[in-house]
Amino acid sequence: METLEQTQSSSSSSSSIDSNKYSNCCRNRTDLSTDLKLGLSISPSSPSQLPFNSTTPREETFAWPPVNKSVLRRNIIVEKQNHIHHQRSLFVKVYMEGIPIGRKLNLLEHHNYDGLVQALCHMFKTIILSPNSQPLNSWNFHVLTYEDQEGDWMMVGDVPWEMFLSSVKRLKITRANSC
Amino acid sequence: MMCKSKKKKDSKHETNFMNSSSAFPDEVLERVLSMVKSRKDRSSVSLVCKEWYNAERWSRKNVFIGNCYSVTPEILTRRFPNIRSVTLKGKPRFSDFNLVPANWGADIHPWLVVFAEKYPFLEELKLKRMFVTDESLEFLAFSFPNFKALSLLSCDGFSTDGLAAVATYCKNLTELDIQENGIDDKNGNWLSCFPESFTSLEVLNFANLNNDVNFDALEKLVGRCKSLKTLKVNKSITLEQLQRLLVRAPQLCELGTGSFSQELTCQQHSELKRAFNNCKSLHTLSGLWVASTQYLEVLYPACTNLTFLNFSYAPLDSEDLSKLLVHCPNLRRLWVVDTVEDKGLEAVGTYCPLLEELRVFPADPFDEGVAHGVTESGFIAVSEGCRKLHYVLYFCRQMTNAAVATVVQNCPDFTHFRLCIMTPGQPDYLTDEPMDEAFGAVVKNCTKLQRLAVSGSLTDLTFEYIGRHAKNLETLSVAFAGSSDWGMQCVLYGCPKLRKLEIRDSPFGNAALFSGLGKYESMRSLWMSDCKVTMNGCRFVAQERPRLNVEVINEEGGDDSRAERVYIYRSVAGPRRDAPPFVLTL
Numbered sequence: 001m002e003t004l005e006q007t008q009s010s011s012s013s014s015s016s017i018d019s020n021k022y023s024n025c026c027r028n029r030t031d032l033s034t035d036l037k038l039g040l041s042i043s044p045s046s047p048s049q050l051p052f053n054s055t056t057p058r059e060e061t062f063a064w065p066p067v068n069k070s071v072l073r074r075n076i077i078v079e080k081q082n083h084i085h086h087q088r089s090l091f092v093k094v095y096m097e098g099i100p101i102g103r104k105l106n107l108l109e110h111h112n113y114d115g116l117v118q119a120l121c122h123m124f125k126t127i128i129l130s131p132n133s134q135p136l137n138s139w140n141f142h143v144l145t146y147e148d149q150e151g152d153w154m155m156v157g158d159v160p161w162e163m164f165l166s167s168v169k170r171l172k173i174t175r176a177n178s179c
Numbered sequence: 180m181m182c183k184s185k186k187k188k189d190s191k192h193e194t195n196f197m198n199s200s201s202a203f204p205d206e207v208l209e210r211v212l213s214m215v216k217s218r219k220d221r222s223s224v225s226l227v228c229k230e231w232y233n234a235e236r237w238s239r240k241n242v243f244i245g246n247c248y249s250v251t252p253e254i255l256t257r258r259f260p261n262i263r264s265v266t267l268k269g270k271p272r273f274s275d276f277n278l279v280p281a282n283w284g285a286d287i288h289p290w291l292v293v294f295a296e297k298y299p300f301l302e303e304l305k306l307k308r309m310f311v312t313d314e315s316l317e318f319l320a321f322s323f324p325n326f327k328a329l330s331l332l333s334c335d336g337f338s339t340d341g342l343a344a345v346a347t348y349c350k351n352l353t354e355l356d357i358q359e360n361g362i363d364d365k366n367g368n369w370l371s372c373f374p375e376s377f378t379s380l381e382v383l384n385f386a387n388l389n390n391d392v393n394f395d396a397l398e399k400l401v402g403r404c405k406s407l408k409t410l411k412v413n414k415s416i417t418l419e420q421l422q423r424l425l426v427r428a429p430q431l432c433e434l435g436t437g438s439f440s441q442e443l444t445c446q447q448h449s450e451l452k453r454a455f456n457n458c459k460s461l462h463t464l465s466g467l468w469v470a471s472t473q474y475l476e477v478l479y480p481a482c483t484n485l486t487f488l489n490f491s492y493a494p495l496d497s498e499d500l501s502k503l504l505v506h507c508p509n510l511r512r513l514w515v516v517d518t519v520e521d522k523g524l525e526a527v528g529t530y531c532p533l534l535e536e537l538r539v540f541p542a543d544p545f546d547e548g549v550a551h552g553v554t555e556s557g558f559i560a561v562s563e564g565c566r567k568l569h570y571v572l573y574f575c576r577q578m579t580n581a582a583v584a585t586v587v588q589n590c591p592d593f594t595h596f597r598l599c600i601m602t603p604g605q606p607d608y609l610t611d612e613p614m615d616e617a618f619g620a621v622v623k624n625c626t627k628l629q630r631l632a633v634s635g636s637l638t639d640l641t642f643e644y645i646g647r648h649a650k651n652l653e654t655l656s657v658a659f660a661g662s663s664d665w666g667m668q669c670v671l672y673g674c675p676k677l678r679k680l681e682i683r684d685s686p687f688g689n690a691a692l693f694s695g696l697g698k699y700e701s702m703r704s705l706w707m708s709d710c711k712v713t714m715n716g717c718r719f720v721a722q723e724r725p726r727l728n729v730e731v732i733n734e735e736g737g738d739d740s741r742a743e744r745v746y747i748y749r750s751v752a753g754p755r756r757d758a759p760p761f762v763l764t765l
Contacts, residue, residue: 062277063273063276063277063278064276064603064658065541065544065545065574065599065601066273066275066276066599066658067276067540067541067544067574068275068276068333068359111389111390111391111414111415112389112390112391114390115391161389
């Protein structure tokens with residue numbers, strides 16, 4: 001049983017979750033859903049050879065292989081790298097609600113959500129609520145959303161930065177009150 | 180010397196020179212014993228007689244507690260009054276893989292409260308898998324005026340606010356080492372909290388954190404801390420910034436770079452190369468993150484003296500790695516991602532004959548069939564070139580019995596052998612047989628083996644081999660392996676030095692569990708999850724061995740008779756008083 005010990009890592013919660021108190025519960029659940037999302041499924045060469053046949057295949061492969069969260073984050077980086085062949089750019093289209101002509105932005109120029117939001121605020125001359133803030137009187141503010149690989153529109157900031165990079169297709173700045 | 184007169188009186192007693200009125204004063208004994216550093220030796224010393232026990236406890240300065248629930252802070256401080264350095268480990272290791280629910284425990288705070296009273300001169304705290312809050316870090320910063328070194332590995336519960344408190348108030352800090360924690364990284368402001376008058380830092384590791392720190396503050400900090408030996412920065416630090424840091428700290432021994440991928444002008448490139456060239460003491464290098472090929476060559480001048488290269492976050496390909504390793508003839512430890520593939524490992528075998536430790540991490544552990552990674556040929560290639568290899572951690576997708584046998588014939592000195600074939604229960608891919616013979620070869624050839632992790636399709640035969648041959652084995656990790664209780668019994672009966680046994684998803688039940696009854700008190704802990712052990716079985720163990728804590732973690736709605744996750748450990752502290760509702764102490 002192996003683990004990643006004593007290596008550097010990126011943090012496990014560079015994004016949202018409640019800012020009041022670091023929530024262990026949330027983190028744990030997120031990681032589980034991540035495991036499942038990544039399509040953990042067992043495909044042994046011959047099921048009969050598995051010495052211990054569990055009736056619930058999902059649980060069998062839960063938390064396996066024994067690599068921990070930090071490794072997961074690194075993998076996303078690697079995947080992205082392999083995918084874009086060591087390029088230093090990942091340009092995505094950005095639209096603002098109500099404006100037909102979009103812009104393009106290189107996501108790899110930023111290391112986290114705050115940097116991205118800042119750049120977009122500058123580019124579009126608007127106030128975009130950062131993922132961590134609570135929208136108060138938000139009728140004239142914007143929030144940032146993105147389309148992921150499955151075609152769904154999601155709020156930016158829920159998943160770790162590197163995971164976001166690997167799943168984002170394009171961005172949209174929408175009015176806060178329409179979310 | 181009073182011995183003479185004593186001998187006349189008690190001539191019948193041969194050992195009277197050992198009695199308490201001998202001329203060997205306590206102070207001298209304490210002084211001598213203070214030079215005994217090894218924990219095992221100190222334990223032995225304390226068992227000789229009462230005087231030696233007392234001298235040992237008064238002279239001990241550091242203490243290592245492998246399981247925070249095995250003892251209470253009150254008991255600890257009562258026995259050892261003069262501790263300056265504490266190392267504490269908390270959660271079971273499988274918590275790294277989410278097998279332990281959040282809020283399980285291992286809170287450092289109750290320890291700190293007692294330490295504040297009993298060890299006001301505490302200097303060093305090293306924590307692994309503990310729960311640490313910002314409040315605790317603040318409390319630490321205020322309670323220990325001499326505090327010097329803080330190391331947090333795989334801990335969780337705190338944010339950068341806690342780090343800010345440490346930076347602000349620990350005036351004598353020499354070490355701040357934050358590794359791989361579940362940290363709420365709010366912002367990089369904590370680094371600016373080191374006062375301008377602060378100059379004592381020797382170790383700074385914040386590679387784990389994401390947010391930008393104030394570079395100006397960092398540069399000044401590095402400039403005024405002349406004793407800085409270890410600096411590991413995070414991804415936000417660019418190559419240009421790295422150059423400026425290196426110029427201020429050419430005395431560095433360990434460096435963790437930032438992102439290695441900025442666009443540099445020719446001049447910047449040569450300045451960076453020169454900066455690396457001036458770091459004559461560098462022996463450890465890590466970081467790189469997103470590493471662009473063209474910049475790796477700036478590292479070459481610094482490579483000659485490198486003994487440890489940690490590229491576990493730099494997904495290099497075989498070519499980049501080979502070109503670099505040519506310059507690293509003195510390498511002892513190498514950590515890489517499996518993007519280097521077998522070809523990269525061949526280069527390791529060719530250029531690094533002094534290598535003692537190799538760890539190969541998977542780039543893409545969950546996506547089967549897409550990534551290539553490394554195979555048995557890379558493993559063999561390394562073993563052929565690096566005969567001094569004694570530590571291996573190897574993640575792969577295919578392996579054969581013959582390959583492992585070849586590897587351990589080439590390298591019989593393994594002390595740590597951790598092989599992870601990533602598909603559970605996978606057999607030898609050429610012969611379709613179980614991997615029993617592979618691990619049989621390991622334990623037969625490697626007589627010094629202390630730590631073993633097995634994987635692949637394994638029957639009880641593997642465990643028979645282990646029980647019969649692995650006489651120095653201390654730690655064993657098992658997953659998806661074995662055919663019956665007999666397997667686990669072989670290990671429990673056969674491995675006299677076993678301290679930690681962790682098992683998941685294997686068909687070992689109560690019979691196997693009971694066969695260790697005579698052994699668990701000599702071990703640190705036993706973990707069994709998703710095996711066949713029942714609640715009644717665990718209750719029986721708890722009854723028979725009151726000095727063990729038998730804890731069961733059950734998910735809600737599960738079968739009440741099955742014990743899903745069992746954690747058994749010896750303790751002088753009695754049952755936990757802080758157990759959450761999902762941890763049942765039997």
